[in-house]
Amino acid sequence: MFSLERDQDTICAIATSAGAGAIALVRLSGEHSIDVVRSIAPFIPVNPESHKIYYGYLIDPSTQQEVDEVLISHFAKGKSFTGEMSFEISCHGSPLIAQQIINCLIQAGVRLAQKGEFTYRAFKSGRIDLAQAEGVLSVIESQSAIGSRMALRQLRGQFSTQLHIIEDQLTWCLSRLEANLDFAAEFIEFAAVEEILERARSAQLNIQKMISSYKLGRTLRKGLKIALVGSPNVGKSSLLNCLSKQERAIVSPIAGTTRDVIEIDINIDGHSVTFADTAGLRTTQDQIETLGVAKTVQTIFDADVICYIADAIRTETFSLPEELFNIDKPVIHVMNKADLPNNMSLSESVGGLDLFIPLSAHTGSGLDILINKIREFLFVQHEENSIVITSARHYELLSRADEHLSRAIALLIDNASPEFIISEMNEVLRACFEILGKQYDDEVLDRVFKDFCLGK
């Protein structure tokens, strides 16, 4: 996508989103930007001051007509986002005016930037590393207040700092192992295996913490998906309707009413939470219902959280069905139809009843407790200042680092020859370098920047 020979070009793009707004912003970056900007904005001095705003009228050089009244900010080389000399032209928010400015700049010899090219240049000039570049995208895309705070931390380099700490720990281990290797013949040991092990374990702990934050990171980015699951007739569809405050799903006293999965989205504190109503779990001769049950199993698989619903007047629904045995997902237990005279208190034979949230889809009682329980999945796992990774690329590379580090630690414990340990640790370092973009191939860059918008 990007090419070295084009990296020297001066580039421009509209940075604000399409459509009319109060103002629009045109960005210009590159070595020749001063000549280009002065050709359409003669009021800019030959040596403009960095971080200063200049006011005046833009002139189309081909017609000598005024294009717009503008404010132009200047950022000197080394002091701008891209690291290059840059200008930002704030004009009136008509898409036509912004386009006209772009046309003037192109006539003056500037090229239109590709998607993400400003951020790419910031990365290339060493202003930010690759993980921070990805943070820029996350900030733009973030859907919730927490998500944007998290992305901002990544952009400011908190994630990168953590990786640098891991890098330091590994480099320390590697230098000791190499010294041990060099002087092995003389039986001099520069660092005891215990010391190296301690650092390696501490690095691994950091890596594993970040890996385990991925699930939450994805949830914060994409929203939480909750499957409403249980036996037929327990009131799953009624609960879905109660949550969405409308008659989305058919409710009937006939067991096996729902066949297709019905989804609704609701907003909890700025987070998108999707509830999926499913066919009741049972073995049946009905072909269509069997297909519905297969869809339920798939929905259980896709969901982040399972909401298991029991029927307060049917004790046989109190224990989890086999489809939910050994599943590696949180389960919220709901006891529906709590409005009916029930025998919940009598059924002490069924263990874990206190786990259930008593609820009535008919009256809405207990719904607030269920929503609060869901809030826990959105917030509690997240310490305010902890690093939460959201990118699949980071997750894969950290998992790779973790595997190699596990092997290195096992070899250390076995007192294996240092060269084997060194080789594993080098792989860990390589994974960290790839996250930060210290080592990359063009395909990785293309993948990272393909989702960016124009002007960023």
Ligand SMILES: Nc1nc2c(ncn2[C@@H]2O[C@H](COP(=O)(O)OP(=O)(O)OP(=O)(O)O)[C@@H](O)[C@H]2O)c(=O)[nH]1
């Ligand atoms: N009293 C009472 N009845 C309820 C409640 N929730 C559901 N019902 C009734 O229980 C019956 C089944 O409700 P549904 O919502 O269709 O149950 P379901 O779990 O979706 O059933 P399937 O789609 O067949 O699996 C209906 O007659 C509902 O009116 C509740 O909170 N209280």
Ligand SMILES: [Mg+2]
């Ligand atoms: Mg139903």
